[in-house]
Amino acid sequence: MTPANRRLVIIHNPTSGMRNKSRFSKALLRLAETRCEVEILKTSGPGHATFLTQELISRNEPDLVLVAAGGDGTVSEILNGLTGGALPLGVIPLGTANVLARELGIGVSIDKAVETLVHADPVPAYTAVANDKRFLLMLGAGYDSLAVAALNSNQKKRFGAIAYVVAAVRAISGFQDMKLDIKINGTHYSAGTVVISKAKYYGGPFIIAPDGGLDKPRLDVLIFKGSGIVNALRYGVALLLNRISRLPDVETLVTDMPILLTASREFPCQCDGDGGLVTPVKVSLDPKPLMILRAAV
Numbered sequence: 001m002t003p004a005n006r007r008l009v010i011i012h013n014p015t016s017g018m019r020n021k022s023r024f025s026k027a028l029l030r031l032a033e034t035r036c037e038v039e040i041l042k043t044s045g046p047g048h049a050t051f052l053t054q055e056l057i058s059r060n061e062p063d064l065v066l067v068a069a070g071g072d073g074t075v076s077e078i079l080n081g082l083t084g085g086a087l088p089l090g091v092i093p094l095g096t097a098n099v100l101a102r103e104l105g106i107g108v109s110i111d112k113a114v115e116t117l118v119h120a121d122p123v124p125a126y127t128a129v130a131n132d133k134r135f136l137l138m139l140g141a142g143y144d145s146l147a148v149a150a151l152n153s154n155q156k157k158r159f160g161a162i163a164y165v166v167a168a169v170r171a172i173s174g175f176q177d178m179k180l181d182i183k184i185n186g187t188h189y190s191a192g193t194v195v196i197s198k199a200k201y202y203g204g205p206f207i208i209a210p211d212g213g214l215d216k217p218r219l220d221v222l223i224f225k226g227s228g229i230v231n232a233l234r235y236g237v238a239l240l241l242n243r244i245s246r247l248p249d250v251e252t253l254v255t256d257m258p259i260l261l262t263a264s265r266e267f268p269c270q271c272d273g274d275g276g277l278v279t280p281v282k283v284s285l286d287p288k289p290l291m292i293l294r295a296a297v
Ligand SMILES: Nc1ncnc2c1ncn2[C@@H]1O[C@H](COP(=O)(O)OP(=O)(O)OP(=O)(O)O)[C@@H](O)[C@H]1O
Pocket: 013, 014, 015, 016, 017, 018, 043, 044, 045, 046, 047, 048, 070, 071, 072, 073, 074, 075, 077, 094, 095, 096, 097, 098, 099, 156, 273, 274
């Protein structure tokens, strides 16, 4: 694969984010100024990006870069079709939070995204698996998973990040006694909320695992001991100020061992921002990285 005249196959979710159309057109215009060959596959509904990825891999054309044009949910669907890391992955951030793009040094800049697709060399990125779902960013159970479970996708499209906060407050006020058990290497930890992170960033531009990141074969486990609405506010403010690690009731562990997450009854989890999983959940790090396009520093 020669940089600068790559073959890019873009899987585009036309429903991601709030200014999808103009941002995607801008990316295509920029790409038209390069020597890259571009093919666009549009998703037609939930799960379609996984199917398109599998179909692409079955074409058996190794000399391609697969590009996710959407938000983290689109990336997640692509990741779950990308068995064995068959193709390098790039991203055009069109979503609401765009955590992966921030992690890759692209942020929300379309110019930087295109520059990265055209010139960056693929670097290794480690993923993890929760039951049978692969993730690149994080798995959460507690405040965030309750918010995701309560979030209406129309509200998210209209109000963006604010919709998460409203959904979280509504969900948490109706659910006071979150008690989760986390077992790592024979030791049990108890939590009101847990975030198992592969990434540095969380929920947008907020840093949750300062020494972590996709390039490291490790999981950062953040154990939030408290539950209830008052603690939710404390944790929320600390997250906004990037001070989570300074709170005395938040413990951070780093591991490459499997993690078992259980609760006294089925509890919803979120995985890369999407719901669907419930406890018990087993999380394992995949020792084999996939290749991903990261912006030059
Ligand atoms: N054509 C489509 N119509 C409706 N939904 C779709 C379509 N294509 C994909 N989807 C669904 O849209 C969901 C959300 O997309 P995505 O995550 O990319 O955007 P977002 O939610 O705005 O961003 P973020 O995840 O960064 O918050 C995906 O998980 C996917 O299931």
